[in-house]
Structure formats: C-alpha cells, structure tokens
Amino acid sequence: MANIPYGRQEISQADVEAVTAVLNSDFLTQGPAVPAFESAVASYCGAKHAVAVNSATSALHIACLALGVGRGDVVWTTATTFVASANCALYCGATVDFVDIDPLTYNLSVEHLAEKLALARQTGRLPKVVIPVHLCGQPCDMEGIHALSQQYGFRIIEDASHAIGGKYQNEPMGNCRFSDITVFSFHPVKIITTGEGGMAVTNDAQLAKHMRLLRSHGISSTVTDMQARPAQEIWNYQQIDLGFNYRMTDIQAALGLSQLQRLDDYVAKRHAIARRYDESLATLPVTTPWQHDVGYSARHLYVIRLNLSDIKKTQRQIYKLLHAAEIIVNLHYIPVYRHPYFEKMGFKAGYCPEAERYFGEALSIPMFPTLDNSQQAQVVGALRTAIES
Numbered sequence: 001m002a003n004i005p006y007g008r009q010e011i012s013q014a015d016v017e018a019v020t021a022v023l024n025s026d027f028l029t030q031g032p033a034v035p036a037f038e039s040a041v042a043s044y045c046g047a048k049h050a051v052a053v054n055s056a057t058s059a060l061h062i063a064c065l066a067l068g069v070g071r072g073d074v075v076w077t078t079a080t081t082f083v084a085s086a087n088c089a090l091y092c093g094a095t096v097d098f099v100d101i102d103p104l105t106y107n108l109s110v111e112h113l114a115e116k117l118a119l120a121r122q123t124g125r126l127p128k129v130v131i132p133v134h135l136c137g138q139p140c141d142m143e144g145i146h147a148l149s150q151q152y153g154f155r156i157i158e159d160a161s162h163a164i165g166g167k168y169q170n171e172p173m174g175n176c177r178f179s180d181i182t183v184f185s186f187h188p189v190k191i192i193t194t195g196e197g198g199m200a201v202t203n204d205a206q207l208a209k210h211m212r213l214l215r216s217h218g219i220s221s222t223v224t225d226m227q228a229r230p231a232q233e234i235w236n237y238q239q240i241d242l243g244f245n246y247r248m249t250d251i252q253a254a255l256g257l258s259q260l261q262r263l264d265d266y267v268a269k270r271h272a273i274a275r276r277y278d279e280s281l282a283t284l285p286v287t288t289p290w291q292h293d294v295g296y297s298a299r300h301l302y303v304i305r306l307n308l309s310d311i312k313k314t315q316r317q318i319y320k321l322l323h324a325a326e327i328i329v330n331l332h333y334i335p336v337y338r339h340p341y342f343e344k345m346g347f348k349a350g351y352c353p354e355a356e357r358y359f360g361e362a363l364s365i366p367m368f369p370t371l372d373n374s375q376q377a378q379v380v381g382a383l384r385t386a387i388e389s
C-alpha cells in the first residue's frame, strides 16, 4: 500500500477465525455473539447495559428517541463534529443548534454552553438533550457539562465515536457517570471495528430496554410488555412501538469481541505514535494537539493546525501537496452548520467563530496502530516539504 490513509483498521488472524466460526455456526444474526459483545463492552466500560446496533448513527438515533426527543424539542451539539451527531435530532423531528468549541481542546466549550443556556432560558428554548463529542478521543469536560445539566434540566448523550479505550478522571469512557447514554462507533477508521457497527451504553435499565425495542422494529417478546388480547390472539411477540431494523449481526459482533481484546494495546500504540509526532513536528509551524491532564485520550485522530501566518501556502495547497505525496490527510470537521443542508435552515458562516478558525487550519494526519516508524517519517517529511518548498 503506497498511500498512507489518515486511519485504517487492523485485522488479525484471530479476528478472521472469530468471524469464520460464526459463518460456520447456526446464527449469522440474533445469535449469541451479539449479547457476548454487549456484555464485554459494558464490563470494559463499567456501564450496566449495552445495546449493539448497526452503526453509531443508529445508536444516536435510538438514544435520542429513548430520551423522548421529538417534534418541538431542541438538541444541541458541538459545531465541530461529524454530521451524525446532529442528524440524530433531525430524524426525531427536533431542531438542532450548535455550541462553539474550546480553542485548546477543540471540544464543545463549556463557557460557551453556559452562556448559550442562560440566553436560551430567557427565550424559553432550552435544549432537551446536549450531545458532547469527545473529539479525536479527548474527553470533554463532562463534570462541567453535567453540572449545567443539573442547573438547566437537559439530558446528556456522549458521542464517544472516537473515544472507546480512553479514560476520564481515571475511569473508562462509557461508564456514563456524567451522562444518560454513551455511544460508540465501530466503523473501520475508529478505534476498534465491526465493519459497520455501533453501541449505546447506559446505567439506566429503562433506557436500555427502550433502545433494545427500537433496535428491532419496536417488537417485544416479553409477556409483561404485551397488551392484553383474547386468548386466541396471543402469540410470542407484539409490536408495541415504532422501531427500526438497526440490529448488529453476529458476524460483526464476533469481529468486535475479537478486536476488543486488543483495544488497550491499540490505544497504547496510538499514544506512542502521538508522542513521536509531538517531537518530530515541534520544529514546524504547526500546532500539535493539546491534551488536558484529567483525561487519557483514545487518540483516534491526530489533528494539527497550520500556523498559516508562518507558512507561505494555504491550507488547501498543503492538503493537495500531501495527497500528491500519497499522504491521505483529511479534515475533521467542516462545522456541521456550514454544510448546505444546514445552511438552508438559516445557519450562517461565522456562527461559531472558534470552530471556523479551526476549520481553516486543521488537518488530520495519519494515525492508526499499524502506522510504522518509516511511514511516520514519510508523513513528517512530506509535511515539511509541503510547508517549506
């Protein structure tokens, strides 16, 4: 592989064997691998319940529904995230609004959140749910966000799509100490993969039960959940809510369970790569990722900011030069409200100034556990050439 992507999966022989075992078994879906993967993730994170689904996007959707998000409600998320963190609210018929980022961590700014909440209280437009995103794996200030949720009465879904394997205040991401639900993604560029897949974890049995129902058509086989019917009409299941087919297959779950065994090793390797980048980029006019000391990032992405006043090229030129050198850098992210679909709702350029400044300078350079020293040297060399040539 000549191209060096910004992220990629690693598949071991053990993964192949785990998947093959499912292919040779009785159940490709709705078998034992899904609950096994769910309890392994729940126990890894220290959460009571886990609901596996076919993507983090689906997990965010059913998380919003389980928290009662619907028409007339407002959901807030950070401006700098993947569109799925906002779309989940729109799927429920709610509206979405954006909080600007902290210029140091690039996560949702708690100061901006506090100001925006004070204003929203005056106009009667407080959010029902706030969705902080642990960008690049770095934990948000969950204690601060949680304190505001107590003051203003909103619920919290952590979008931890980048963050499985990380820690906050020395405890695993996903323990939901400061939130109602935490969502993980298992897309191949993320920390561990199931091909496509996601999971919602929570400590609330009712939320878990509701999300399980929504994951599979709103159909229940639990007798006590079913409506009374004449004896001849009673079967082993009833649809009692409107749900979806968001199920994860056993093929995916087996891959996930096998990958989970290497999660800590993956994150440790990402940290070693980050340390090497921090050192080798120190002499270039770029800002390397700042890390706060109450968290241990999963290091999903390594985002640099170009100090453009010291570089005689534009961000786009650097991006193109790196692609020409087969270093497939990417931009995470365009502020969500700057996408045409959101601009049609009335959001304007400049709405979140810090997110826009970041957008104008950021590049994600290759970061994945199998990135070797020589590839990493190649990335740094290409970046130096792009900046200095």
Ligand SMILES: *Cc1c(COP(=O)(O)O)cnc(C)c1O
Pocket (backbone or CB within 6 Å): 054, 055, 056, 057, 058, 081, 082, 084, 085, 133, 159, 161, 162, 184, 185, 186, 187, 196, 197, 198
């Ligand atoms: C990848 C990602 C998602 C969506 O994950 P899928 O599993 O692909 O649906 C949601 N939020 C963030 C922040 C992501 O990076």
